[in-house]
Amino acid sequence: MDATYSVLGEVKRDIIGRIARAISKAKEKGEFPPELNPDIKIETPSRPELGDFATGVAMQIGREIRTDGRSVAGVIVRYVDLDNSPIRQVDIAGPGFLNFFLDRSWLEPAMARIWAEGPSYGSTGYGKGKKVLIEFVSANPTGPLNVVNARAAAVGDCLASLMQVSGYEVHREYYINDAGNQVRRLAASLEARLRQVRGEDAEVPEGGYHGEYLLDIARELNEARGDEVLAMDPEARLDFLGKYAVERIVADQRRVLLEYGLKYDTWFSERSLREGNAYMQVVELLKVKGLTYEKDGALWFKSTEFGDDKDRVLLKSDEKGTATYIVPDLAYHKNKLERGYELLIDILGPDHHGYLDRLRAGLMGLGYSSDVLEILIVQMVRLQRSGQAVKMSKRGGEFITMEELLEEVGKDAARFFFLMRSPESHLDFDLDLARLQSNENPVYYVQYAHARIASIFRQAKEGGAALSVGPTEVNFSLLKDPSEVALMKILAAFPEEVHEIAEAREPHRLIKYMTDVATAFHSFYTRCRVIGDDKALTEARLYLARLCQIVLANALRIAGISAPEAM
RNA sequence: GCGCCUGUAGCUCAGGGGAUAGAGCACCUGCCUUCUAAGCAGGGAGUCGUAGGUUCGAUUCCUACCAGGCGCGCCA
Numbered sequence: 001m002d003a004t005y006s007v008l009g010e011v012k013r014d015i016i017g018r019i020a021r022a023i024s025k026a027k028e029k030g031e032f033p034p035e036l037n038p039d040i041k042i043e044t045p046s047r048p049e050l051g052d053f054a055t056g057v058a059m060q061i062g063r064e065i066r067t068d069g070r071s072v073a074g075v076i077v078r079y080v081d082l083d084n085s086p087i088r089q090v091d092i093a094g095p096g097f098l099n100f101f102l103d104r105s106w107l108e109p110a111m112a113r114i115w116a117e118g119p120s121y122g123s124t125g126y127g128k129g130k131k132v133l134i135e136f137v138s139a140n141p142t143g144p145l146n147v148v149n150a151r152a153a154a155v156g157d158c159l160a161s162l163m164q165v166s167g168y169e170v171h172r173e174y175y176i177n178d179a180g181n182q183v184r185r186l187a188a189s190l191e192a193r194l195r196q197v198r199g200e201d202a203e204v205p206e207g208g209y210h211g212e213y214l215l216d217i218a219r220e221l222n223e224a225r226g227d228e229v230l231a232m233d234p235e236a237r238l239d240f241l242g243k244y245a246v247e248r249i250v251a252d253q254r255r256v257l258l259e260y261g262l263k264y265d266t267w268f269s270e271r272s273l274r275e276g277n278a279y280m281q282v283v284e285l286l287k288v289k290g291l292t293y294e295k296d297g298a299l300w301f302k303s304t305e306f307g308d309d310k311d312r313v314l315l316k317s318d319e320k321g322t323a324t325y326i327v328p329d330l331a332y333h334k335n336k337l338e339r340g341y342e343l344l345i346d347i348l349g350p351d352h353h354g355y356l357d358r359l360r361a362g363l364m365g366l367g368y369s370s371d372v373l374e375i376l377i378v379q380m381v382r383l384q385r386s387g388q389a390v391k392m393s394k395r396g397g398e399f400i401t402m403e404e405l406l407e408e409v410g411k412d413a414a415r416f417f418f419l420m421r422s423p424e425s426h427l428d429f430d431l432d433l434a435r436l437q438s439n440e441n442p443v444y445y446v447q448y449a450h451a452r453i454a455s456i457f458r459q460a461k462e463g464g465a466a467l468s469v470g471p472t473e474v475n476f477s478l479l480k481d482p483s484e485v486a487l488m489k490i491l492a493a494f495p496e497e498v499h500e501i502a503e504a505r506e507p508h509r510l511i512k513y514m515t516d517v518a519t520a521f522h523s524f525y526t527r528c529r530v531i532g533d534d535k536a537l538t539e540a541r542l543y544l545a546r547l548c549q550i551v552l553a554n555a556l557r558i559a560g561i562s563a564p565e566a567m
Numbered sequence: 568g569c570g571c572c573u574g575u576a577g578c579u580c581a582g583g584g585g586a587u588a589g590a591g592c593a594c595c596u597g598c599c600u601u602c603u604a605a606g607c608a609g610g611g612a613g614u615c616g617u618a619g620g621u622u623c624g625a626u627u628c629c630u631a632c633c634a635g636g637c638g639c640g641c642c643a
Contacts, residue, residue, distance in 0.1 A: 046586065059585065068623075069585085094586035095624075140643070182643055207642090298641055309570080316641040325643045353571050354638055379572060380637070387578090420591090421580065424572065426636065428579060433592075439605040442591055448605050459602045512581070515590075526598090526607040545602095567605065 004125030004167070006495035007110035012042045014085065015053060015100060022079035023061075031075050033065060048486070051091065051099035058096040069096020104485070110492035112471035114547045122554045126499050127168030133336050134160045136347035137257070138175040141246040142186050143211050145253050145402035148349050150260070151427065152378045153402075154418035154560065155507055156347045157262045159376075161558040162502035162510065171265040171341070175332065178246045179270045180325065185209065187242035193218035194241075198226060211399075217248050256403045260411050261560045270328055279323060279331035282366065283314055291365050301326075306361035306370075330362040337368060345505075347376045347423075376505060378423045385431045409434040412561045416443040419559055422508045442515070446552065447564050449518035453549040454565040456530050460542060463531060469539040478540040483524040487544065490520050491551050498558070507559075514555040521548050 019040050026032045038060050045054040058073035065072075073092040080090065089101040114121045136156030139149050157172070164170045189209040195202035197218045204210050221229065221244065229237060254267070273279055283299070286292050291302050297317030304311055315321040336344050348355070356375050364370050383390040383400060390400060405414055413434040420442070421427050433441060460467060479488065494513075501509045530541040556563040 046588095050586075054586095056585075063584090063622090097586065099586095142643095177643065180643065296641085300641095313641045318641080322641085324641060329643090350572075350637055352638090355643095356571095377572080382636090384579090425580080426573060430579070430592095433579090437605080440592060441605080444605045445591085448603080452603060452606085456602050463602090508581080512590080519590095522606055523608090525602080529602070531602050567603075 006124060006492075007106060007113050008492045009124070009496050011086065011102070011106050012053070012496070015042055015055075015087065016040045018080055018082070018085065018087075019055065019057060019076060019098070021081065022076050025079040026075050029079075032061070036061060036064065038064070045097070045099060050093060050097075051089075052102045052489070053100040055098050056096070058092075058098060062096060072096060073098055107485075107488050107492065108471070108476050111476070111488060111544075111547055114491060114494075114550055115471050115543070118550055119554060119557075121550055122494050122498050122558070123165050123167070124495050124499050125167040127163060127166045127502075130168050130343060131341045132163055132168045132170045132343045132345060133173055133339075133341040134163075134170060134345045134347065135173045135175055135336075137253075138177070139253060140177050140182060141249045141253070142182055142209050143249065144213055145256055147381045147383060147400060147402060147405055147429070148378065150402040150405055150414060151381050151418040151423075152347050152349065153257060153260055153262055154415045155376070155378055155423045157260075158415075158419055158507040158510065158559050159345070159347075159502070159505060161560070162498055162507060165558060166499045166502040168502075172263075173266045173268055173336075174264045176246070176250055176267060176269050176271075178243075178250075179274045179328065183242040183246060184238060186214075186245050187238040190214050190218060190221075190241045190245045191237065194222055194226065194229065197222045198230075213249070213252075214245070217245060256406070259406060260402075260415070268332070270332065273328055273331050273335065278335065279328045282327055282331045282334060282362075283323070286314070286362075286365055289365065289367075301362065301365065303358050303361035303365070306364040308357040308361040312358050326358060326362060329359060330366065333359070333363055333373065334366055334368075337372060342372070343374065344372055345374045345376065347378055349378060350380050353377050374505070376423060379426045381418075381427045381429050383429050383431055390431070412447070413441065413443045415560050416446075416511065419507050419511050422506060443561070444567065446514050446518045446556065447561070448567055449521045450549060450552045450556065450563045451565060451567040452525060453521070453545050453552070456542070456545055460531050460538075465531060465535075465538055465542065467542065469543055471543070474540050474543045475536045476540065478537050479544055481524070481528050483520070483527045484541075484544060487517075487520040487524045487548060490517055491547055494551050494555070510555060510559055514552060514559070517548065517551055517555065521552075524548075 023032060023036065023038070027034050027036060038057050040055060040057045042053050042055055045051050056069075058076055059069035061067075062069040062072045070092055073096045076098065077090050077092060082090070086102045086105045087100050088103050091099040091101070093099050117123070134156055137145070137149050137153050139145055145153075160170045160172050185205070185208050189204050192202040192204045192208065193214045197215070204214075229240065232240060250267070257264070283292075286301055287299075291305065292314065293300050293302065298313045299315035299321070300311045301314050302311055312326055313324050314327055315323055333344060346359075356377075359375075360370055360373060363373055408431060409417075417429055417434050418427070434443075435441075438444075457467060479485070497513050498510070501507065501513070524544075528541060530538065530545055532538055553563045
């Protein structure tokens, strides 16, 4: 058995192989047309009494050859070879499902694998080391992070971890938009605040940034080097103030993200691209390929040739021929690919969905295949307090930052709530519920299972039980209660689950999985007393509890949520 | 006007061409002299937004419509 994959994965592949061979035989006998080549998928039946595994492939074939699923299933069952297999029985059910009942022989090695791999259990080699760059949050360096940034941070970080565990080489990157117009506006806003601090009559300019945070930065700057700054000539001063503000704000963003448990591999500066003039090369390249034209004094990119709904301006019609933001953005994505990444994943906010087509078109224009870039849109967050929506208006000043959210509910609840929902659905975030330290708060359900196991081991230690009885010494056959078997099955599924979730880019399913594990554990805990007079049984159950703790800890780690020893 | 997201249990949301549509919270009934009751077992609760279409079969796919949200710059 290949150590890079999971026991359950091998079991499923074995079943798939047997069905495929049965279908081939049926084709040889002329019962199925030779061109038949169905995609066989193994699923878990909706109810446990329907078996351990199931497939709907017979219905799929039935559709193709205009026959009913049940008779197709009958043909497959007639030809399937079950020698040397844990499959004990195959049933045809409902409209043509094949339901497989297995003996427990596969569970023992699956459990031994958890014990052997410990903290790395869940890892597989499916990603084959493919180099992936996930860029996320990338908030403008003009103010503090908000709650959508916090959501994107949770989703991006978790997806990155999921893909790492699935065998991809993943890097996390934050793009700092520290160039262009907005930085000048930021500088001008800071200058106004600086003058205000010094008692001058100054107004934050039109289109500037009015938040309190600039006032704080201005106060600090004034104390350190206010005179010096005002003595600069205006151009140099704006340049300095822009860099200063960006540096301060980005440092703050980084600090908050670290508190969230999120560490980036690279912080990529847009200015570094501009300084190298790399972004003008993009314009030249598109020109050479004949994908541009001049109109109304501006240079346009024929993005409609690549599926965009209208052509886009690259260079504006002003005197300097200033580049629009798509240019550095394309240069940035080109740069990522030149750094050797084979897949780029961008996690963007809801305000960017009108932007996807032109970014993709640009990359295609530059000669890249459209599937090097995947874009995930994280939808908005609506905060609720006392059953009321918390109004978030930047101008009105009532604005909850990511930092305030973390102070209020903590990182574990924040991450859990953000990961609970699918990223593209709008999220109602109930602050009251997230803050609650009681059973009403779903975060604790999973953490509590972990803490309970830790508690069992503390108890067992006091009683002098052997804590480290591994798969070779344990009498595995003692684990036969339905709740024990159910728990083992779900633990065995972890590596495949992680891989499927990573492939689907649906981190919210990880929360579902760990909640299911917690349910299976709590049920086991209630039905089966772990520590008792029977030494062998105690050891077997301690073994199972340990395996469950490993899976919970690993799943929580991937989600960026802590696994408490006690609650 | 165009585009994107969303309409599923009282609330917040999963799911998804097929087997009795699920979870958490809320509500009701049981269960702590034994490893944490932040738990377990069970119960009530649903015309899957509306109307058509494709299909042996649609809550799932297609079309139209209705409702909520968000975008739509030679701003980033």
